[in-house]
Amino acid sequence: MPAKRRMAQLVMLAVAVLIVMGAYANVGLAMNGEVPSGMLTYGLGLGGLMLAAYLVLAKFAPWADPLILPLVTLINGLGCVMIFRLESVPMAGASSNSQIMWTALGVVMFSVTLVVLRDHRMLQRLTYTAGAVGLVLLAIPAVLPGSLSEVQGAKIWIRIGGFSIQPGEFAKLALVVFFAGYLVAKRDVLALAGRRLLFIDLPRARDLGPILVTWGLSLLVLVFEKDLGTSLLLFGTFIAMIYIATQRTSWVLIGVLLFVGGAFVAGQLFDHVGARFSAWLDPGSPIFYGNAPVCLEDPPGDPLCSKSYQIMQGLFGFGAGGILGTGLGQGHPELIPLSFSDFIFAATGEELGLTGLMALLMMYALLVERGLRSSIAARDPYSKLLAGGLSFILAWQVFIIVGGVTNLIPLTGLVTPFMSQGGSALLANWILIALLVRMSDSARKPPPQAIQNEGMTQVFQR
Amino acid sequence: MNSPLKRVAVACLAMFALLMINVNWLQGVRAEELRSDNRNTRNYYERYAIERGRITASGKEILAQSVETKSNKFRFVRQYPEGRLYAHVTGFFSPESADAIEGAENKLLDGSSADLLLRRSIDLFTGEPTKGANVDLTIDPRAQKAAYEALKASGKRGAVVALNPKTGGILAMVSLPTYDPAELSGTDKGKVFTRYDQLAKDKNQPLLNRAIRQTYPPGSTFKVVTAAAYLEDDDSRDGQTIVDAPQRLPLPNTNISLPNYNGAACGSGKVPLVYALEKSCNTPFGKIAMELGYDKMREQTVKFGMGEQIGVPMSVVQSDFGPKEDQAALAMASIGQRSNRMTPLQMAMIAAGIANDGVVMKPYLVNKITDAKGDTVDEADPEELTDAVSTETAHKLRDMMVSVVNNGTANLAQVPGVQVAGKTGTAETSDGAPPHAWFISFAPAENPKVALAVIVESGAANVGAEATGGHTAAPIAKAVLEAILK
Numbered sequence: 023m024p025a026k027r028r029m030a031q032l033v034m035l036a037v038a039v040l041i042v043m044g045a046y047a048n049v050g051l052a053m054n055g056e057v058p059s060g061m062l063t064y065g066l067g068l069g070g071l072m073l074a075a076y077l078v079l080a081k082f083a084p085w086a087d088p089l090i091l092p093l094v095t096l097i098n099g100l101g102c103v104m105i106f107r108l109e110s111v112p113m114a115g116a117s118s119n120s121q122i123m124w125t126a127l128g129v130v131m132f133s134v135t136l137v138v139l140r141d142h143r144m145l146q147r148l149t150y151t152a153g154a155v156g157l158v159l160l161a162i163p164a165v166l167p168g169s170l171s172e173v174q175g176a177k178i179w180i181r182i183g184g185f186s187i188q189p190g191e192f193a194k195l196a197l198v199v200f201f202a203g204y205l206v207a208k209r210d211v212l213a214l215a216g217r218r219l220l221f222i223d224l225p226r227a228r229d230l231g232p233i234l235v236t237w238g239l240s241l242l243v244l245v246f247e248k249d250l251g252t253s254l255l256l257f258g259t260f261i262a263m264i265y266i267a268t269q270r271t272s273w274v275l276i277g278v279l280l281f282v283g284g285a286f287v288a289g290q291l292f293d294h295v296g297a298r299f300s301a302w303l304d305p306g307s308p309i310f311y312g313n314a315p316v317c318l319e320d321p322p323g324d325p326l327c328s329k330s331y332q333i334m335q336g337l338f339g340f341g342a343g344g345i346l347g348t349g350l351g352q353g354h355p356e357l358i359p360l361s362f363s364d365f366i367f368a369a370t371g372e373e374l375g376l377t378g379l380m381a382l383l384m385m386y387a388l389l390v391e392r393g394l395r396s397s398i399a400a401r402d403p404y405s406k407l408l409a410g411g412l413s414f415i416l417a418w419q420v421f422i423i424v425g426g427v428t429n430l431i432p433l434t435g436l437v438t439p440f441m442s443q444g445g446s447a448l449l450a451n452w453i454l455i456a457l458l459v460r461m462s463d464s465a466r467k468p469p470p471q472a473i474q475n476e477g478m479t480q481v482f483q484r
Numbered sequence: 485m486n487s488p489l490k491r492v493a494v495a496c497l498a499m500f501a502l503l504m505i506n507v508n509w510l511q512g513v514r515a516e517e518l519r520s521d522n523r524n525t526r527n528y529y530e531r532y533a534i535e536r537g538r539i540t541a542s543g544k545e546i547l548a549q550s551v552e553t554k555s556n557k558f559r560f561v562r563q564y565p566e567g568r569l570y571a572h573v574t575g576f577f578s579p580e581s582a583d584a585i586e587g588a589e590n591k592l593l594d595g596s597s598a599d600l601l602l603r604r605s606i607d608l609f610t611g612e613p614t615k616g617a618n619v620d621l622t623i624d625p626r627a628q629k630a631a632y633e634a635l636k637a638s639g640k641r642g643a644v645v646a647l648n649p650k651t652g653g654i655l656a657m658v659s660l661p662t663y664d665p666a667e668l669s670g671t672d673k674g675k676v677f678t679r680y681d682q683l684a685k686d687k688n689q690p691l692l693n694r695a696i697r698q699t700y701p702p703g704s705t706f707k708v709v710t711a712a713a714y715l716e717d718d719d720s721r722d723g724q725t726i727v728d729a730p731q732r733l734p735l736p737n738t739n740i741s742l743p744n745y746n747g748a749a750c751g752s753g754k755v756p757l758v759y760a761l762e763k764s765c766n767t768p769f770g771k772i773a774m775e776l777g778y779d780k781m782r783e784q785t786v787k788f789g790m791g792e793q794i795g796v797p798m799s800v801v802q803s804d805f806g807p808k809e810d811q812a813a814l815a816m817a818s819i820g821q822r823s824n825r826m827t828p829l830q831m832a833m834i835a836a837g838i839a840n841d842g843v844v845m846k847p848y849l850v851n852k853i854t855d856a857k858g859d860t861v862d863e864a865d866p867e868e869l870t871d872a873v874s875t876e877t878a879h880k881l882r883d884m885m886v887s888v889v890n891n892g893t894a895n896l897a898q899v900p901g902v903q904v905a906g907k908t909g910t911a912e913t914s915d916g917a918p919p920h921a922w923f924i925s926f927a928p929a930e931n932p933k934v935a936l937a938v939i940v941e942s943g944a945a946n947v948g949a950e951a952t953g954g955h956t957a958a959p960i961a962k963a964v965l966e967a968i969l970k
Contacts, residue, residue: 262495266488311523334523340510341518342526354526376511380504387500394493398486406485410492417496421503430506 028080031088035076038092039069042099045350049107052351058106064122068099071129078133082140083463087396090462093389094440094455097382098125098448101441104369107351108362116362116443124445128452135456142460146404149203156196157239159189164246176435177247190243190252191437191450195457198415201260202408205267208232209403213268224272233273236260237280244288250295251436254422257281259415266410267403297329302432305330305337332359336368336427347375363442364435367427383424386439390417396462409461412454528579532558532671537593537616537856539574539585541623548574548586548665550616562586562669569632572659572693573623573849575798576668578676584693585619585849586665588797592617592853592861599862603855615856622653622851622864627934630967631658634960640943643694643828646936646964649836649926651866652845654796655934656964657829659694661686696800699825700939703911703953704764705922706820708834708881711761713784714772715877723758723884733767735812742770742815745910758884762892764908766819773818778808781818787872788834789844794869796829796849803830820911828937831924834872836935838885839905839926842878844869886929894923897958899965903929906961908953918942923957927965934968936961 043065050058058064072095079086102125106118139145145152163171163178171177179186205212212229240257243249261277264270289296301310308314312328322328335358342353355361355369362369371379393413400406419439426433437447510518518524539548547570550560562577564570575584582590591597595604595616607614624646631644635658646656667679683691692698715721729750732741743766744750750765760768773781785791785805794800806813806823816822829847837844846869853862873881885905888894894906909922921943926935943956 262492266485266492269485269488313523337510337518338521338524338526340507341515341521341524344511344515344519354529357525371507371511376507379507379511383500383504383507387497390496390500391493394489394496398489398493403485406489410485410489414492414496417499421499424503425506428503428506428510430502 026084027088028084031092032076034088034092035072035095036069038096038099039065039072041096042068042103045100045103046106048349049103049110049351052349053107053110064102067122067126068095068102071126075129075132078136079459082136083459085466085468086459086463087392087466089388089392090455090459093385093392094452097385097389097440098128100370100382101366101438101443103350104355104366104373104441105362105443107373108356108369110351111356113356113362115360120445121443121448124448127445128448131449132452132456132459135453136460139456139460142408142457142464143402143404145199145408146203146206149200149207152196153200153204156193156200159193159196160239160243160252162189164242176249178249178252188444188446190247190249191444191446194252194255194415195450195454197256198259198263198411199408201263202404202411204232205263206404206407209267212264212273213270223270225270225276230276233260233264233276233280237284241284241288244284244295245292248292248294250298250434251422251426254281254434255415255419255436258418258422259411262414262418263407263411267407293325297326298432298434300326301330301333302429305333305429332365333427333429333433335359336361336365337429339368339372340428343372343375345376347371347373347378349373363437363444364423365427366441366443367424367438370441383420386417386420390414390420392462393458396458396465399465400461401465405461405464409458409465412458416451416454528673529557531577531579531594532560534594535560535613535615535856536562536577537595537618539589539593540618540620541570541625541628543620543852545623545625547621547623548577558671561671562666564665564669567664567666568662569628569658570623571662571665572695573621573628573657574665576665578668578680579671579673583668583691584798585621588795589619589850589853593619595856599853600855603857603859603861617856617861618854619850620852620854621849622648622651622655623657623849624655624968626967626970627656627964628658630963631656631938631960632660634963635660635938635940638940638943638956638960640956641688641694641941642939642943643698644936644938644960644964645695645829645832646934646968647832647836647845647847649839649932649935650845651864652836652847652869653851653864653866654847654849655968656936657693657695657849659692661688661690663690693798694939694941695828696796696798697827699801699803699827700920700922700941701822701824701911701913702820702826702831703909703920703922704766704820705831705834705907705909705924705937705953706818706824706826707761707764707769708838708885708907708924709784709788710769710773710781710818711757711884712788712838712873712877712881713776713781714757715880716784716873717776717780719876721757722880723761723887724756726754727757727760727768728771729753729755729760729765729768730771731767733770733815735770735815736774737810738812740812742766742819758887761884761907762888764893769819770815773814774811778814781805781814782808784872787844787870788830788837789870789872790826790830792869794829794847796847798849800829800847801827803827820909828939830937831922831939832935832937833869835905835907835924835926835937836932837870837872838878838881839932839935840878841875842871842873844872882929885925889925893954894925894958896954897923897925897962897965899927899962899969902927902965902969904962904965905929905932906958908958910953913942921953921956923953923961925958925961925965927969934965936964938964 046061047057105121108116240253244253264273310330312331316323317327350373353372355372358365397406397409423436425431439451536550551563575586577586593616595614644658731749734741790803803826806817817824846867889904889906893908897906904927906925911920921940923938926932938957938960940956
């Protein structure tokens with residue numbers, strides 16, 4: 023029977039908060055020679071917040087995996103420190119206060135989710151509602167005029183007054199809930215074998231509907247919102263979930279083929295997709311970097327000019343960091359455009375080095391694996407699918423953005439979960455974590471004692 | 485559903501493994517390449533993040549130092565207390581390059597040299613920020629100031645180099661016009677580069693260190709070398725040896741002849757060698773060279789160090805006696821004309837070689853390197869460069885050169901109470917500009933402390949008996965000698 027490990031969780035949380043406070047102090051000492059005046063407030067604030075989250079968790083999800091909350095706390099805290107560090111340069115756009123405020127709201131959402139959602143299977147009843155909500159949230163920026171929805175080429179915002187949210191971040195959650203409910207209901211049909219080709223059982227042609235619809239949806243996101251990242255994120259997650267639901271490798275193959283086909287067509291049709299791909303292949307070339315003579319004209323003489331400038335700045339940052347990093351506050355991550363949001367991983371790599379990034383990636387990997395563990399331990403298919411889907415989308419998102427920033431794959435804009443500056447993503451990801459905690463709790467909770475006394479029923483144990 | 489979930493878990497681990505491998509590749513393997521990429525502007529900030537060492541002269545005068553700023557971006561900037569005076573010695577430290585000592589000793593000044601490994605390791609443990617090493621130069625501030633002021637007073641372009649003949653240490657190195665290194669060492673790239681372009685395009689070439697990076701026809705100062713070759717050729721010769729000194733020397737296979745300065749006669753037409761040198765007659769030396777032949781003349785120039793690759797540590801351009809041509813060309817080259825081209829430093833080395841009993845010492849600027857804590861990292865070790873002439877020949881030449889100052893064309897270089905040896909020169913230029921005024925010298929003659937060369941470009945402007953190197957360049961030399969010997 024799994025232990026609650028509440029004490030261990032509390033200690034780990036305290037350590038996470040202490041590491042973050044130490045990092046704050048480090049930034050201040052390196053940059054101004056003194057401990058930042060707000061450090062104690064920040065530290066106590068973060069500590070208080072996490073203590074509250076812990077208390078809610080201990081009350082409403084006592085059996086939840088003890089590692090999840092400390093990991094998220096540490097990643098989120100380090101993100102705040104990096105933003106604080108960039109803001110101190112100063113770097114326009116970076117605002118640690120707003121990030122901390124959103125973190126606080128995120129913890130509130132986390133708590134509310136745990137308190138309100140006592141049984142995640144309630145969500146199964148909302149399958150189609152979630153689907154509809156997801157689609158609407160996804161579609162809003164595409165429908166709105168560009169002035170209200172477009173920032174730096176990506177049409178993914180709703181901007182009202184000084185306030186802006188990215189509905190796609192919440193759509194992502196709603197759609198995973200929808201996929202889980204839908205696939206659980208249809209998985210027997212989708213798993214039916216059609217024709218056999220080589221070693222693979224192909225699905226029946228008439229069952230191809232759902233995957234084609236999702237594929238079409240992803241393409242629409244790409245076309246109307248110019249958001250490569252979300253498009254790839256949603257389609258990949260759907261493929262992973264349909265595979266979990268049906269155990270059919272053929273779905274993965276079909277998905278990959280559709281993806282390659284879609285990517286190829288998109289690359290031919292849309293300049294911005296093709297440009298990302300070319301820049302990925304040779305980011306250092308003068309045209310992509312933007313220092314070729316043709317690019318110095320006004321306006322630049324080639325549409326591909328400067329397409330890799332940001333990536334190269336990021337790579338220079340990684341290079342400057344090397345094995346041990348420059349130390350917090352001692353590098354120049356402000357030279358990397360958007361280093362407080364999309365490129366925060368590069369900024370972290372510069373100052374914390376390979377050592378820091380390995381630790382950070384390890385934390386993400388642990389978080390994902392704890393989620394997948396809950397999924398395997400879950401007792402019903404719906405929980406398995408939902409937990410599996412949510413864990414996968416987290417891993418997939420880290421892979422897409424970190425892979426893009428490190429030039430492993432073509433760059434597509436996405437936030438680095440819990441690190442990048444941005445309220446919507448923080449809220450959505452804290453809700454995602456609440457769902458994982460909720461499912462982890464129900465997976466690890468021992469079955470009711472009464473049944474055990476009858477001596478007949480099989481008891482689940484790990 | 486557990487088996488596909490496990491496979492998804494493996495896939496997720498594989499994704500993280502890929503990310504980790506890629507990050508290792510970037511930050512472990514490719515880091516150096518990315519760091520040193522010239523588009524990586526971090527290098528630019530990095531230049532100002534380190535407290536560079538000081539450049540000092542004779543252990544006291546500060547020529548260049550780093551001072552801390554309030555700025556977060558540029559922590560240390562370079563300061564040159566007497567910028568224009570030492571510009572060609574210190575050089576500048578611009579956002580993308582560095583010149584002269586700032587450039588040549590950069591790795592020591594910024595602390596990245598392997599010689600400072602020990603210091604850096606200690607700093608790593610004690611947690612102190614690494615500071616660059618200090619570079620102390622052999623420059624004597626008094627000599628430098630005297631040379632600068634005197635040359636500046638002439639209002640002409642030119643150069644002065646003074647050496648310690650016994651060690652080769654450079655005591656003064658002045659080139660005019662000069663520039664302010666502070667203007668090229670700012671952090672504002674746009675400003676610095678604009679200023680640099682202006683200076684680089686200036687027709688007076690203020691960025692050029694004339695002392696080591698420019699060659700000139702040496703004119704009559706080269707007669708010392710011709711005399712050296714003549715004395716070396718036969719031990720029995722000395723200053724009193726009678727040489728032919730016609731009013732005009734016919735040049736074989738041409739219809740021209742070599743005159744003396746202003747076409748004057750040289751004594752009775754048969755004069756002692758010392759007299760020919762005192763009066764700087766052309767014909768005896770042209771005749772001597774033709775008798776000795778090109779090979780012996782060239783050999784003598786090589787013995788004075790010509791053709792050696794010299795770095796002081798800044799590289800010195802090659803001086804050259806000129807190619808082997810006919811006898812007429814040889815006669816012209818032997819009096820410092822035709823294709824004969826010498827750097828001012830080379831001419832100073834000739835004077836120094838004679839002063840140092842015939843041994844030419846390798847010239848150098850860096851006296852001592854100390855780390856930030858004051859411990860010596862490296863110290864200059866004077867080296868012999870070449871044996872120019874025998875000790876006897878050196879003494880004969882010395883006596884003749886003393887006579888030049890006392891009785892001849894260089895009386896303006898006399899320093900009361902000190903025996904000064906010297907030789908004037910007036911070098912005609914091919915482009916029709918007024919001739920250059922030269923002077924090489926050393927003193928005190930018996931126990932030389934300084935040897936020097938002075939050139940004033942087109943300094944012999946006034947045509948007439950006084951329009952020689954003796955008139956324009958010798959007083960500058962005198963000022964430097966006095967500054968050092970006082």
